[in-house]
Amino acid sequence: MELVSETRCFDGRQQQYQHQSSTLNCNMQFSVYLPPAAEHKPVPAVYFLSGLTCTDQNFATKAGAQRVAANLGLALIIPDTSPRGDDVADADGEYDLGCGAGFYLNATQQPWRQHYQMYDYIVSELPQLVEQHLPLNDRRAIAGHSMGGHGALVIGLRNPARYLSCSAFSPISNPSNCPWGEKAFSAYLGDDKAAWKQYDSCELLREFGQTLPLRVDQGLADNFLDQQLKPEVLKQTLSDVGGDGKVHLHEGYDHSYYFIASFIEEQLRFHARYLQQ
Numbered sequence: 247m248e249l250v251s252e253t254r255c256f257d258g259r260q261q262q263y264q265h266q267s268s269t270l271n272c273n274m275q276f277s278v279y280l281p282p283a284a285e286h287k288p289v290p291a292v293y294f295l296s297g298l299t300c301t302d303q304n305f306a307t308k309a310g311a312q313r314v315a316a317n318l319g320l321a322l323i324i325p326d327t328s329p330r331g332d333d334v335a336d337a338d339g340e341y342d343l344g345c346g347a348g349f350y351l352n353a354t355q356q357p358w359r360q361h362y363q364m365y366d367y368i369v370s371e372l373p374q375l376v377e378q379h380l381p382l383n384d385r386r387a388i389a390g391h392s393m394g395g396h397g398a399l400v401i402g403l404r405n406p407a408r409y410l411s412c413s414a415f416s417p418i419s420n421p422s423n424c425p426w427g428e429k430a431f432s433a434y435l436g437d438d439k440a441a442w443k444q445y446d447s448c449e450l451l452r453e454f455g456q457t458l459p460l461r462v463d464q465g466l467a468d469n470f471l472d473q474q475l476k477p478e479v480l481k482q483t484l485s486d487v488g489g490d491g492k493v494h495l496h497e498g499y500d501h502s503y504y505f506i507a508s509f510i511e512e513q514l515r516f517h518a519r520y521l522q523q
């Protein structure tokens with residue numbers, strides 16, 4: 247992997263890398279924050295998955311996560327949201343399918359499946375790469391926003407041996423039953439709804455229970471609340487399966503990075519409880 251840029255930040259390092267991904271069959275960029283503690287010893291990492299239309303830069307530049315990550319001794323690994331490049335299939339003019347909208351799944355349908363393998367990229371290739379080249383230990387947590395919140399919940403719930411905790415801001419909680427999810431899953435996975443269940447956090451909770459510590463933050467002034475995000479379905483499902491994961495509802499907050507910036511400290515402190523044990 248090749249270092250693209252590095253900037254000092256809270257006595258640590260904010261970096262961007264590029265590499266050729268064998269899983270996605272394209273060149274990818276990702277961002278990393280290394281806290282000051284990483285100068286002396288391997289540190290745990292929180293992976294942050296961003297939402298529709300984002301690259302690795304949105305969270306790195308807008309969430310204000312570095313100050314707390316520096317204090318807690320946590321690295322931040324911030325991937326892109328889809329494969330990229332001239333030969334990668336895209337849905338021109340659509341923000342919720344194709345580039346910038348990989349939905350953190352392994353596509354099975356044409357023309358997507360050659361590159362859109364974001365689940366394997368996030369779960370396997372990227373951790374293997376960064377743990378080989380950076381001062382990271384193998385203690386991982388996963389978090390995300392909106393489409394990335396869906397990704398974080400799905401990946402965490404399916405891989406409790408790989409992640410110690412998971413969290414989400416404003417996740418697409420039940421993608422099998424909302425317009426964003428139905429559109430993406432139909433295109434990437436086809437019409438067989440049985441295949442959709444492995445990428446739906448509410449379905450996974452019903453099948454396996456809450457397999458790891460989980461926290462969700464949701465703004466109540468979020469434009470996408472009722473149609474796309476459905477936190478009440480997630481809350482009810484957690485209660486039905488006896489999970490202790492909390493969905494924290496916040497009056498007046500919307501879907502933006504101002505919301506993430508307001509509560510990122512709580513989420514990083516939540517993860518530190520498990521990562522720093």
Ligand SMILES: N[C@@H](CCC(=O)N[C@@H](CSC=O)C(=O)NCC(=O)O)C(=O)O
Nearest residue numbers: 297298299300304341391392393394503
């Ligand atoms: N352009 C679309 C909505 C795009 C949007 O709101 N993207 C969110 C994530 S939404 C779910 O995954 C985002 O994080 N945008 C980047 C940012 O920096 O704010 C529309 O106009 O409806």
